[in-house]
Amino acid sequence: MEVLENAKNPNNSPERKRGGWIAISFILGNETLERMGTMGLSANFMAYLTKVFHMKLVDASNVFNLWLGLSNLAPLLGAIISDAYVGRFKTIAYASFFSLLGLMTVTLTAWLHQLHPPECNIHRPDSYDRPNKLQLGVLFLGLGFLSIGSGGIRPCSIPFGVDQFDQRTEKGLKGMASYFNWYYLTFSIVLIVSHTVIVYIQDNISWTVGFSIPTGLMACSIVLFFVGMRFYVYVKPKGSAFSSIARVILAARKKRNLKLPVEDDGTVEYYDPPLKPGVLSKLPLTNQYKFLDKAAVITEGDLTSAGVPVNKWRLCSVQEVEEVKCLIRIIPVWSAGIISVVTMSTQVTFIVPQAMKMDRHMGPHFEIPAGSVSVISFITIGIWFPIYDRVLVPSLWRIRKFRLTLLQRMGIGIVFGIMSMFTAAIVERARRIQSSKMTQMSVFWLAWQLVLMGLSESFNYIGQIEFFNSQFPEHMRSLANSLFPLSFAASHYLISLLLTTVHKFSGGKDKPDWLDNDLDKGRLDYFYYMIAGLGVVNLVYFWYCARSYQYKAGSQIEDLAEEKSLVD
Numbered sequence: 001m002e003v004l005e006n007a008k009n010p011n012n013s014p015e016r017k018r019g020g021w022i023a024i025s026f027i028l029g030n031e032t033l034e035r036m037g038t039m040g041l042s043a044n045f046m047a048y049l050t051k052v053f054h055m056k057l058v059d060a061s062n063v064f065n066l067w068l069g070l071s072n073l074a075p076l077l078g079a080i081i082s083d084a085y086v087g088r089f090k091t092i093a094y095a096s097f098f099s100l101l102g103l104m105t106v107t108l109t110a111w112l113h114q115l116h117p118p119e120c121n122i123h124r125p126d127s128y129d130r131p132n133k134l135q136l137g138v139l140f141l142g143l144g145f146l147s148i149g150s151g152g153i154r155p156c157s158i159p160f161g162v163d164q165f166d167q168r169t170e171k172g173l174k175g176m177a178s179y180f181n182w183y184y185l186t187f188s189i190v191l192i193v194s195h196t197v198i199v200y201i202q203d204n205i206s207w208t209v210g211f212s213i214p215t216g217l218m219a220c221s222i223v224l225f226f227v228g229m230r231f232y233v234y235v236k237p238k239g240s241a242f243s244s245i246a247r248v249i250l251a252a253r254k255k256r257n258l259k260l261p262v263e264d265d266g267t268v269e270y271y272d273p274p275l276k277p278g279v280l281s282k283l284p285l286t287n288q289y290k291f292l293d294k295a296a297v298i299t300e301g302d303l304t305s306a307g308v309p310v311n312k313w314r315l316c317s318v319q320e321v322e323e324v325k326c327l328i329r330i331i332p333v334w335s336a337g338i339i340s341v342v343t344m345s346t347q348v349t350f351i352v353p354q355a356m357k358m359d360r361h362m363g364p365h366f367e368i369p370a371g372s373v374s375v376i377s378f379i380t381i382g383i384w385f386p387i388y389d390r391v392l393v394p395s396l397w398r399i400r401k402f403r404l405t406l407l408q409r410m411g412i413g414i415v416f417g418i419m420s421m422f423t424a425a426i427v428e429r430a431r432r433i434q435s436s437k438m439t440q441m442s443v444f445w446l447a448w449q450l451v452l453m454g455l456s457e458s459f460n461y462i463g464q465i466e467f468f469n470s471q472f473p474e475h476m477r478s479l480a481n482s483l484f485p486l487s488f489a490a491s492h493y494l495i496s497l498l499l500t501t502v503h504k505f506s507g508g509k510d511k512p513d514w515l516d517n518d519l520d521k522g523r524l525d526y527f528y529y530m531i532a533g534l535g536v537v538n539l540v541y542f543w544y545c546a547r548s549y550q551y552k553a554g555s556q557i558e559d560l561a562e563e564k565s566l567v568d
Contacts (some may be wrong), residue, residue: 019164019233024179025470026228027161028186034096034153035190036101038146040214042068043369046352052110052207053131053139054117057517058503061349062496067143068160068345069492072485074151079482080242081152087237088156088163095152096222098145101213105142109135119325137227155482158183158469163235184385184462191378197369238276241323241476248324251295255314258294270296271309272318283322283473288329288550296321323473326552330471332545333407334483336414339538340460341491343417344453346531347424348374349495350524351446356429357519359440368443376447380454388458406467407546413460414542418535420452425528428519435520471552502527 049060082091109115115138117129131139161179166172194214202210260268270293275282285293295316302315310317355370362368396402404412427445434441464484472480499515506523507513516522 018231019166019196021175023164023228023231023233024161024175024182026224026231027164028182030092030221030225030228031157031161031183032186032190033217033224034099035187036194036222037214037216037218038099038150038197039190040196040217041106041146041211043194043374044199044202044210044352044369046349047203047356047371048110048207049351053117054129054215055131057353057519058499058515061499061515064349065345065492065496065499066238067147069489069496070144071147071150072154072487072489072492075155075482075485077149078151078153079155079479082156083237083241083476083479084243085237087232087234089096089232091152091156092160093157093225095149096218096225097149099149099153099217099308100218100222102142102145102147102149103211103218105138105145107208107211110211115139137512147397150485150529151497154485155479158465158481162469163233180466185382188382188385192375192382195378196369198370199369201206203369203371211232217394217426220355231365241479244316244320245324245327247313248292248320251314251316254290255294255297255299256291256301258297260290260293260297269298270318271298271302271315272296273307275319281473283319283326283552285318286322286325286550288452292321292324323476326471326473329549330468330483333410333542333549334487336538336542336545337410337460337464337484337487338490338494339534340410340414340417340542341487342495343421343531343535344457345488345491345495346528347449347453348422351450353519354428354431354446354524355443357435358443358446360443364419373443373446374450376450377454377457380451381458384455384458385462389470399507406463407549408472409463410467411457411539411542411546412455413458413463414457414535414539416452416459418532418539420449420456421528421532421535423452424449425525425532426529428525432520432525498527498530502530 046060046064049055050057055058055063078091078095082088086094092130115135117131117135161183162176165175165179184354198210198213201213270285272285285296296318302310304310351374352370355368355373360370360373362369393403424446427449431441433443461484464487465481468480468483472491503513503515505513506526512518512521514523514526
């Protein structure tokens with residue numbers, strides 16, 4: 001391929017004539033249509049499982065969370081393949097076809113009568129057929145294809161956009177910052193449209209049409225992605241980050257008996273060669289995790305006469321050692337994000353069944369689709385983020401020379417998530433009491449928890465994305481962008497475990513469990529309180545991790561410089 005042949009050196013002058021905003025327009029268009037396709041399916045998928053496939057609430061919740069967990073676990077493998085073997089462009093290209101195949105397969109389950117159970121008998125609404133093995137097999141096959149697609153697209157989409165800017169120039173850095181803003185904006189638009197227009201079509205017109213639209217949009221995204229090929233910057237894969245991590249750990253273990261001074265007094269010689277092409281920032285040696293420094297200590301016989309390591313598994317550079325330290329520092333903070341994602345994922349799982357039990361009328365003639373209720377959370381993000389980014393941050397800087405660090409933003413998001421879960425429990429209890437009186441509560445009571453959840457996402461999730469992208473070395477960005485979905489994967493598996501455990505052990509012979517298929521008989525509010533309690537424990541853990549975190553060298557200075565530019 002001529003494009004790839006001309007892109008062998010990502011840092012040469014001809015290569016940098018590519019990229020920029022022309023390339024970004026194709027990438028953003030591709031990402032917007034791709035997300036519209038996949039989210040157009042997932043937005044209302046709980047309703048599809050319960051209405052069309054006649055699954056019980058707990059079974060549908062487990063299928064939904066296990067699928068989302070797999071879709072968020074796959075990006076870790078996708079990041080490894082992208083960085084080590086095929087590069088970001090090819091990874092996104094192949095993954096897009098898998099996503100299209102998955103959407104087509106799921107659409108077939110709605111279109112062909114043989115691939116889903118027959119409709120319920122209107123005279124016996126409690127009597128319905130369960131899905132057979134063939135129907136479940138085709139459905140799970142489609143979901144599997146979608147997970148493979150997510151594994152390639154999610155860790156590479158943001159880094160591929162970043163690749164289009166020359167980060168060695170001020171223009172490139174400003175363009176990259178603007179790209180993140182456009183990425184968040186298009187993401188919010190996608191969420192709103194998929195949870196309103198597409199969900200309305202699925203609920204009120206046809207599931208087949210409602211799934212065909214996302215499938216068509218996915219096909220358009222692939223076409224648009226390939227149309228922009230001649231404008232892209234193609235960064236070659238630089239090898240797996242995991243092999244570098246393994247070399248540092250093994251080299252440090254081999255030299256574990258070396259004695260290092262508490263402070264660097266110049267008596268120890270470290271291997272610190274010039275940076276490799278494509279690595280933009282040099283990391284200085286830090287005092288954290290000193291045991292890893294031994295991997296970079298030069299001992300007798302470690303270097304050839306040309307100054308090259310004799311054995312790369314015995315001598316590593318200071319840069320490689322510090323990259324491993326970055327990863328070790330990030331892991332505790334990342335783990336604290338798992339429970340914070342659980343709060344959001346729990347409400348995503350149950351918000352549709354709750355809404356179906358409430359009065360969803362807006363005026364005498366229009367009824368809000370149950371799957372559209374969560375759009376309140378996305379509208380909150382769309383309103384709050386520009387206010388925070390363009391009004392609050394510059395004002396605080398002008399008045400008090402103060403800004404929130406990324407970790408502080410994430411902590412505030414965790415607090416909002418806890419508040420949202422407590423609010424959800426209170427609203428659910430009130431809904432159940434109102435239902436016992438044979439009246440329906442307005443669905444807009446769910447807005448309280450959804451607004452709080454939107455604020456939680458604005459602070460926590462966006463903060464996590466920026467945190468991972470700023471604290472990882474540049475050439476490990478695919479790995480960085482796989483960590484955020486990985487926390488979603490862990491949270492969905494944790495939710496599935498909690499659902500199964502609570503369903504099994506709550507309740508008794510004469511009373512239903514907390515997660516009964518009929519929410520009016522269950523105690524979903526107890527489950528919400530339990531998740532809120534986990535959130536409180538997690539907040540303490542996050543505070544402990546954050547107070548000892550040491551930012552990557554240069555990242556705070558760059559943040560302050562960027563903020564000053566906003567004010568100026």
